[in-house]
Amino acid sequence: MSTYTEQLPGNLPVLRPDLEFQSAAELGYPDKMMIIAGQRYFLADQITVSLLRLLQQPQSSYEALALAMQQQHAVDCDAISLQQQILALPGGLWADSPVRHPFWLRWHFLPSAWVSLIVRPLQFLFQIPVAVVLLGCFLISSMWLIFTHWHGHGTDWHQTQWGLALALGLSGTLLHELGHCAAAQRFGGRQQGIGIGVYWFWPVFYAEVHDAWRLTRWQRVTVDAGGLYFQAVYVLGLSLWYRNSADATVLAAIWISTTMMLNTLNPVMKFDGYWMLSDALKLPNLHQQLLTESRCWVQSLQPRSGVAAPSRKMRLSLLAFVALAGLFFGNLILFYGNMTGIQMAALTHGFALPETDWLAISGHALLLILLSVIAMMTALRLARSMVSVVKES
Numbered sequence: 001m002s003t004y005t006e007q008l009p010g011n012l013p014v015l016r017p018d019l020e021f022q023s024a025a026e027l028g029y030p031d032k033m034m035i036i037a038g039q040r041y042f043l044a045d046q047i048t049v050s051l052l053r054l055l056q057q058p059q060s061s062y063e064a065l066a067l068a069m070q071q072q073h074a075v076d077c078d079a080i081s082l083q084q085q086i087l088a089l090p091g092g093l094w095a096d097s098p099v100r101h102p103f104w105l106r107w108h109f110l111p112s113a114w115v116s117l118i119v120r121p122l123q124f125l126f127q128i129p130v131a132v133v134l135l136g137c138f139l140i141s142s143m144w145l146i147f148t149h150w151h152g153h154g155t156d157w158h159q160t161q162w163g164l165a166l167a168l169g170l171s172g173t174l175l176h177e178l179g180h181c182a183a184a185q186r187f188g189g190r191q192q193g194i195g196i197g198v199y200w201f202w203p204v205f206y207a208e209v210h211d212a213w214r215l216t217r218w219q220r221v222t223v224d225a226g227g228l229y230f231q232a233v234y235v236l237g238l239s240l241w242y243r244n245s246a247d248a249t250v251l252a253a254i255w256i257s258t259t260m261m262l263n264t265l266n267p268v269m270k271f272d273g274y275w276m277l278s279d280a281l282k283l284p285n286l287h288q289q290l291l292t293e294s295r296c297w298v299q300s301l302q303p304r305s306g307v308a309a310p311s312r313k314m315r316l317s318l319l320a321f322v323a324l325a326g327l328f329f330g331n332l333i334l335f336y337g338n339m340t341g342i343q344m345a346a347l348t349h350g351f352a353l354p355e356t357d358w359l360a361i362s363g364h365a366l367l368l369i370l371l372s373v374i375a376m377m378t379a380l381r382l383a384r385s386m387v388s389v390v391k392e393s
Contacts, residue, residue, distance in 0.1 A: 179230025
């Protein structure tokens with residue numbers, strides 16, 4: 001329910017002054033418009049856009065607004081129906097609507113001007129020949145690491161400086177966000193800097209590249225994948241470092257960075273995998289659309305249900321979503337399993353030492369507790385998603 005109920009039928013609500021409209025044909029909706037409200041984007045039909053354009057002009061009352069809709073746009077309506085339509089509009093369109101972010105804790109620490117200076121000399125990385133060579137080298141180095149260090153043979157994890165490994169991994173995630181900003185800036189989009197926050201239960205860096213919605217379909221996909229691309233180049237550098245040093249700490253940093261990269265492919269949360277799928281398939285509000293279509297698909301499999309199966313595009317979209325989600329959760333299981341085993345071994349080793357290092361033991365114990373909490377919350381999130389699919393099927 002809108003917060004403007006008590007204003008009716010008195011003063012008309014005030015729209016945001018920065019409201020913009022543009023065609024949504026590039027998204028696959030030639031008959032709709034995109035409403036840009038700051039850093040939020042909405043799809044709307046032509047009648048709704050006409051109503052909003054009139055609200056941007058001085059209107060004395062709902063009756064005057066209804067008359068303008070009838071005269072200028074040939075829409076048969078009255079003041080009461082317009083009130084109901086306005087009440088149903090998203091709160092983010094109004095001037096006094098609060099700014100909402102997906103983070104319950106955030107700090108914007110790197111302004112856009114600084115980011116622009118940092119990423120400007122990195123634009124050449126998005127040239128196709130350069131990207132092909134770098135990604136090819138990354139894949140070759142990754143295969144080499146897999147075949148030579150399967151199950152960690154030959155690596156003494158007790159010699160690993162986990163604090164340094166984690167710092168190197170976090171440096172890669174910062175470079176990841178610079179990749180999003182660099183891609184957006186290359187295509188003429190605006191980036192609004194980088195911050196750090198807590199999304200659900202994960203501490204994350206984030207890049208403000210909401211202006212990417214103005215770009216073309218594959219330019220948006222490039223912006224979505226730009227972070228993974230930069231992080232892949234970073235891991236390639238770590239791999240070359242490890243090949244020359246055989247340092248277990250560097251190998252641990254590669255493992256942490258690769259795990260974080262796979263984590264960002266998660267389409268269940270709104271990470272890079274979600275936006276890559278949404279933009280590549282031209283499906284805005286991906287979760288809502290896939291949830292609706294998955295229920296229809298389940299119902300269509302029931303005998304004599306009379307429910308039509310989703311289109312081929314939607315079925316492929318659902319399969320791609322499930323594949324990425326499976327990759328994400330499989331990666332989480334491996335990560336939690338490996339990290340739990342390593343930390344348990346470190347605790348056992350610490351207690352076996354002649355002089356017990358209680359500070360190190362406390363660190364390993366806290367990490368184990370943190371892993372357990374995150375694993376439990378992830379399992380609850382997965383269970384909730386699965387239940388919502390079949391709840392109304």
